[in-house]
Amino acid sequence: APGAGPDAKQTLDPAKPVAITVGTLPAGDYAPLYVAEAEGYFEEEGLDVTIEIIAGGAVGVTQLVSGDLQFSSATWTNVLSAVSQGLELQVVREGSDSNKEGINGLIAADGSGIESVEDLRGKTLSVNTLASATETQIRDCLATAGLDEGDYELVEVPFPEVGAAVTQGRIAAGFVPEPFITIGKSQGLSSILATSVCNETQRNSTIVTWNTSRAYAEENPAVVAAFVRAMDKATKLVIDDPQVLIDILPTFTTLTPDLAAAITSPSFVEDGTPNIDGAERAMKLMLKYGLLEEPLEDLSQYAWQGE
């Protein structure tokens, strides 16, 4: 790659674009990536970006290490899990956080008698993936509401199936993000717990991070810097003009334009500098719920220090 080495200039030549592959998922939280591509921000920075859909944060991390991807989206939880197992990663940017009501939550069927968190005692509820950030989030929220780990049972249900499962009474409530909350409203389902803002920890926690491997970051600081700048610019655009999001959503998801306009938009982070405090909080929850066995030292080493 051109401009390699720590002392090299932090900009690339747009005339000789560097090809990179970025892994992500087709959902609202990742819209800035698509915006940056659509608006030509990557091109301006001298990047030729290919977007590749990944199976999930964890697999994306694997692909970073194998060199298949240069950047990919995940969560702090994914990253900390990976580094605890010796995979060298760096978080370059945070994409969205949880500081907004209505972006995700526990939904239950109207008239099923489940109206508050207290009604969940002894019941079964669902998350989409266990051993992930969502599991720690739900457990943390329920603990705040006074439910201990033994008071409920967690099962895995993919988001699209939660509505049917709740309606049929197979589970008392299920965790879903947007657009399923909005869609659920029209199907007689309502949110009984806004998990994004259920306590101070959650209110301040990061949802999406953009990551690369340590090796790549060290060898290509200019590429990372260019990527970060383009993403920041796109994030700012999305925050400033909500219509940009509404317009771009139907292009990379199967959301209809009407639905795209109706849903609660994600809480994008204006300053995406990796937040070490957020990482600390994520680590504490991971330790508490058994996703990590030992605490990790000096989390800042996993954050890209940048320009």
Place this chain on the structure above:
Amino acid sequence: MTEATTKTTWMGVVRRPRRDYRRVREFGIRWGALLALGLVWELAARIAESPFFPPVSAIIERFVEIWFSGSPSSLFLTERVGTDIVPSLVRMLGGWSIAVVFAIVLGVAIGRSRVLGDYVEPIIHFVRAIPPPALIPIFLILLGFGNEMRVALIAFAVIWPVLLNTIDGVRSVESLHLDTGRVFEFDRRKVFFGVVLPSAAPKIFAGLRVSLSVALIVMVISEMVGKPDGIGFVILGAQRNFRMLDMWAGILLLGILGYVLNAILALVESRVTRWHRGAREGLS
């Protein structure tokens, strides 16, 4: 053919020792090959040092630690055997047996009746091409997250190889055998159990073998949703947390389970189709 062998047999010495020798050699070759594979892996892993491909020795160590480091009183099994292995096995065998019975009965019916075959074969080929993961939502909706869903999913996926092989086996039953049955007034049951099943047995067993490994595969898929228990969840959870050793231990467990189940099946098979081997090998 040497003079020596001539003499030993001539004097009535039984030729047992030679056959035992062959068995021992076969045994040696079989396990030697597996051992060699393991050694190659070990070496390659030690040289490559990839976090994703740990050496076999480490995998085995972890494997023993997770499931077989219990107290002597519990036969060295750990508690996790109860949450990881037992539920998986019960579901798998349940789904498999249901599917097998159903597939054989249906397969014989279709193999024997052109008309029935005409009606249902398109349905079969349509349905069997549907990927089980794509059916998880429907099964979830109709059967919930419990064992029913998982057993049904396993049964659904397992049925096809057995069904197809049964149909094929039944259609290629020696027609003179069927005629013989008709001449001697065999009733349906006798034709089914006495003529069709035995003669289709070798092919049905080929289907059973394939289906057994399909059952293990779908068992894993089915454990990716719903209650977090079973081998599938162990592997999946390990993957999510980058615990490569745990994941490999799980894969090793699947391999061993598959091997053992298959060995049992092979034993049954060699009992049931002894005539077949005799008839096929007796001449050469």
Place this chain on the structure above:
Amino acid sequence: MTITTTATDLLTIEGLGHVYEGRQRHEAIGRLDFTVPEGAFISIVGPSGCGKTTMLRCLSGLMKPTRGTVLLQGEPVLGVPRDLALVFQDYSRSLFPWRTVAGNIAFVLPRRGLTAAERKARIDESLDAVGLTGSADKYPWQLSGGMQQRVAIARALAYRPKILLMDEPFASVDAQTRAELEDLMLAVRERFSMTILFVTHDIDESVYLADRVLVLSKSPSTIVATIDVDLPRPRDQVSTRELDQFVQLRSGIARMIRDQSTRRPTATASTDAAA
């Protein structure tokens, strides 16, 4: 016991014809009309490939002929009639390889109405009759060709059918055994009052056994001759075969078959060569 036309007709075959369809259409049987009196022993001879096996398949109800009808006691044969047994020409394929010799025989015995001892007796008796006493526990593929053929015969005999169709049943056994089996057939026919249709290529045998010999033309087959055999019974391997009448009959039939086999046009008229 000689057959007179007044005896009841067990089987009536009218205008029987069969065409094998397929890419290569083949008319196997042209037209056959004949009757089988109850208790008769009828031999059928004819050149190779003339349709004898096809005819037995049609008579037994295993195959539906393309033309004509087969009546059993006046009723059309639709399925395989109860009390009918068939010894297939392709004996090695008609034995079940997954059953022992005894198992193959036991298999065709009715499930009810026989005690275990009776079953065993029947098996032993029939195996003994064909000279295979020691082979009860062997598998068919452990036997020689002739032994397999005898197992197929034993199986049919143990079944004690009323009508027995046999398709070249002695083709693979040695001369001595063959003679013994011929006499066995005559004995069981008397003992169980069977009606027997017997396809053979051995002209001596056809005359020696039968009350009547049907000579078929080559394919598409018709009946060239129906020859009543009036040789005295009981028959004897030596003395019967020495009778002038026997020698005449066999040479007459041999001539008819020779005429059929050589590639000359099929003889038209059905003649009674002897009797």
Place this chain on the structure above:
Amino acid sequence: MTITTTATDLLTIEGLGHVYEGRQRHEAIGRLDFTVPEGAFISIVGPSGCGKTTMLRCLSGLMKPTRGTVLLQGEPVLGVPRDLALVFQDYSRSLFPWRTVAGNIAFVLPRRGLTAAERKARIDESLDAVGLTGSADKYPWQLSGGMQQRVAIARALAYRPKILLMDEPFASVDAQTRAELEDLMLAVRERFSMTILFVTHDIDESVYLADRVLVLSKSPSTIVATIDVDLPRPRDQVSTRELDQFVQLRSGIARMIRDQSTRRPTATASTDAAA
């Protein structure tokens, strides 16, 4: 052409014995010692199940005998010798159902050294010889038993082997065809100077065809008699069979076989019954 002891020995069989192992051990062949001179036509007769098929398998190198050696021109037979063909007793199973009659024959022809026209000529010629001219494009399962057997014979003939082993090759064909095939065998033997070993249950046939008849005892088999047949050649279906010598030979052999078949202890001494 008569065989004298000075002729070269093509095959030498010394102390041949075979035991089928398995749960039911069976000693099929006791001990056989004989030689086959080059160009000889040897008939083998013996009771059903005595080990004739087993013997042919051992001679052809398809099966390894448990005892003894088979020498071909002084060399031990290990695999199947080139230029050897075998007509199996189980003809219907030895034909390949996925090939037509012509395809079955073409299969055995050498891949090189024959032009397409020559191949075709060989196929047509051999089918014609067995009287199956019109059936070249049929599949074996579309043929009658006798026709299948003739295909197997045609296949062996088209191969033009130097040594031809035949296991009851005419069991399923009619008398007339049989006579024609017998003469065919004599003719091809002369024309291609083949050495032929011929298993049959028809004693007349064994004498009519052969230079020498081997009579086997019942299983475990030994040679009961080796009978040189000094009948004049060329042989003729009518006149040869009328010769006194022929009648003597056949009744002598028939007696020996009868002695073997009936359940008496095996005759011990090997006697030359005739000649």
Place this chain on the structure above:
Amino acid sequence: MAVLTQTPKPARARRSRAGGGSAKRTSIIRGMIGLVVLFVVAELISRSGIVDEAFLPPTSLVLVRTGELLVDPGFIGAVLATLQAWAIGLSICIVVAVSLGVVLGSSRGAYSASRAVIEFLRPIPSVALIPLAILVFGNDAEMKIALIVFSTLWPVLFNTIYGMHDVDPIAKLTAQSFGRGRIATLFSVSLPSAAPFIFTGIRIAASVALIVAVSAELLAGASDGLGRWMLDAGATGNRPDLVYAATIIAGLLGLAINGVLVLIERRFLSWQPALRPTGKGSE
């Protein structure tokens, strides 16, 4: 005298295979009837109210969506991506599995040497290998193809081995007696005789390959293909109707693939007892 009773078997009309065309037509019509019945039953279940229509849309609606999808270029592109991986994977599988099966089916030594390894590898589910496959092959076609080959190998391999063991020994002896060596016997007798059975294996493998392709896309979120498309339709749009429509198309693909294979089998393996035009006594 004894009265002979006839089996009270109804006259079973032996279907004339003479007019091959009309017989084929009847069986196609019957097949259509079968499928129609299947859809009617599904429609009844979805309309019965056991499950809310929002989650299990009526079959008729799904069929309409299926029709729409068939002309949607984006969707067709996804299907083609899946089919490409399918075709490549299956071809590799057939070549590898049949040759391996022939070797293992004809050599005792090779068979026993490979048995433990095969029996050990075979039950390892391809889904458990997805992360590793992604690691080694990346997240696109190669990964799918590798998984397809790994999982379709077994049915073809096993059916080949079984088929090889099922060859009539007399047929093999015949070839040997005419001077054919081991190899020639293998190709001219064992292989044709085992062909129908190998073919059954290929038919099983063909649908397993499709299943694995779609599953890999669905579970690994491969970058392109039918499964990816279903994933998106479900996860981001909550469109169960589209998901089920795509599922139906997966089934239809399987049906079409099977149809082609059956035609091939009829053309090349028509000598089998089951396919003979005038099967003796086969009914």
